[in-house]
Amino acid sequence: MTQSDAETARHQKESVGGVFERAAEGYDDGAIDFFGPAGRDLVELAHLRPGERVLDVGAGKGASAAPAAGRVGPEGHVLAIDLAPAMVAGLVARAEATGLSNLVAEVGDAEDPPGDTGSFDVVLSSLCLFFLPRLDVALARYRTLLRPGGRLAFSWFGGDDARWEPVYAELLADVPAEERRARRPGGGPFSSVDALEEAVRRAGFAEVRTHEVRMQVAVPDGRTWWDEQWAHGRRAQLERLAELGVLEPTRARAVAAVDALREPDGTLAWRPTVRHTVAVA
Numbered sequence: 407m408t409q410s411d412a413e414t415a416r417h418q419k420e421s422v423g424g425v426f427e428r429a430a431e432g433y434d435d436g437a438i439d440f441f442g443p444a445g446r447d448l449v450e451l452a453h454l455r456p457g458e459r460v461l462d463v464g465a466g467k468g469a470s471a472a473p474a475a476g477r478v479g480p481e482g483h484v485l486a487i488d489l490a491p492a493m494v495a496g497l498v499a500r501a502e503a504t505g506l507s508n509l510v511a512e513v514g515d516a517e518d519p520p521g522d523t524g525s526f527d528v529v530l531s532s533l534c535l536f537f538l539p540r541l542d543v544a545l546a547r548y549r550t551l552l553r554p555g556g557r558l559a560f561s562w563f564g565g566d567d568a569r570w571e572p573v574y575a576e577l578l579a580d581v582p583a584e585e586r587r588a589r590r591p592g593g594g595p596f597s598s599v600d601a602l603e604e605a606v607r608r609a610g611f612a613e614v615r616t617h618e619v620r621m622q623v624a625v626p627d628g629r630t631w632w633d634e635q636w637a638h639g640r641r642a643q644l645e646r647l648a649e650l651g652v653l654e655p656t657r658a659r660a661v662a663a664v665d666a667l668r669e670p671d672g673t674l675a676w677r678p679t680v681r682h683t684v685a686v687a
Contacts, residue, residue, distance in 0.1 A: 415539035419515065422537045423489035425642045426466075430492035432637030434467045437630050440623045441638075444561055444680050445469030445532045447619050449477055451682045452559035457481040458527040461551060463516035463544075464488060464534025467496040468509070474530060475501070475509040485521075487514030517544045524553040531560035533680075536596045537639075545609035552687035558611060562596055564618055564679035569667055576659040577643065580652035602683060611685035623676040628664035632657055 426433070434441045448470050454460065454477040462471040465486035475484040486509060488494050497511040514520060516531065517538050529548045538544050548558055566574075578586050595605040603614045625631050635644055647653040668674040 415517075418539045419489060419517070421642075422639075425639060425645075426488075427490040427492050429637050429639070429641045430467075430490055430496055432634065433493065433496070434469055434637075436634045436637060437626050438623060438634050438676075440621070440676075441466065441469040441533070443621060443623075444619075445471075446473050447680070448530060448532050448559055448561045448682050449473045451617055451684055452528055452530060452557055454478055454482075454528060459525065460484045460528045460530060461519060461521060461526045461548075462486040462530045462532075463514075463519050463548075464531050464537070465497060465511065466493050466532070466534075468500050468511075470530050470532040471497065471509060471511070472500060472504065472506060474528075475506040478508065480508055482508055484509045485526075486511045487516065487519055489513065489515060518547055519551065521551045523550055524556075526551050527553060527556045529556070529558045529560075533561050533563070535560050536562055541595060541605060542609065545606060545611075549610045549687055554687060556687045557684060558606070558687065559682065559684045561680055561682045562602070564681040566679075567677045570676060572666070573660055573663040576663050577647075577656060579659065580647070580650065580656055582650075585646070599681065602681075606683065606685050611687060614683065614685040616681050616683045619680050619682065621676075621678055621680055623678070625664065625674045625676055627674065628661035631664045632661050 454474055456479040458478045459482065460474050460478060462474060462484060465471045465488045468486060471484050471486035478484065486497055488497070488511070491513050494511045494513050501509040501511065516534055517540060529552060535541060535544065552558065595601045599616045603616060606614045635641065644653065647656050
């Protein structure tokens with residue numbers, strides 16, 4: 407890797423870490439419950455067993471780390487790392503409040519987590535790996551950290567809810583064309599299940615399987631939805647809208663577009679597909 411590539415990777419990590427540091431106060435704490443169910447689904451598919459040692463990378467406030475700690479029990483151990491110190495503080499507070507003494511959280515890089523060779527039974531990552539500038543480097547590191555026969559389990563975005571296209575269109579309406587990007591992070595190996603599974607196999611993993619879960623996420627109303635966009639990765643987009651001086655008109659249009667999705671029976675829901683990929687070291 408050239409010095410230029412290394413500098414680009416460092417800048418990308420700093421940018422992502424900064425966004426989530428600023429988003430941490432409200433992250434996974436609001437009225438729209440998405441990260442929690444996604445994290446629990448991942449833990450379920452990882453088939454954690456009592457006494458196992460788990461590494462959770464990009465752990466946020468513990469959407470997968472907390473249920474993992476509950477699953478492995480007091481004889482097991484979970485080390486959760488996140489690049490944003492405020493996220494780690496939130497996870498520490500959650501562990502203390504819920505009595506999860508087997509859960510330890512610390513600041514760390516999901517691309518290069520700490521640990522000795524073969525020191526973990528499972529590596530988990532819920533909705534994080536698509537942010538990494540060098541997925542191949544991260545996967546190789548996870549392979550080293552896992553004992554033979556250990557498991558890697560991570561989640562990523564599949565198809566979105568097509569009914570929400572008008573909402574996403576409003577978010578981009580006042581953004582210069584050259585700045586418009588995919589609404590979800592990823593691309594490259596995350597562009598398809600086949601591409602992603604091949605990347606995992608190239609890193610030395612076997613028995614690679616991807617499970618798709620269509621989620622049903624209740625949304626109270628457009629205003630609540632907008633407010634919670636500040637508490638996760640979309641915050642970067644909203645901050646850019648503020649820089650452009652178009653935040654308020656975008657907010658008004660997006661909130662109206664969300665409220666227009668309410669169904670005749672009163673339901674207002676977002677139904678994305680989340681993919682969970684599991685592999686054996």
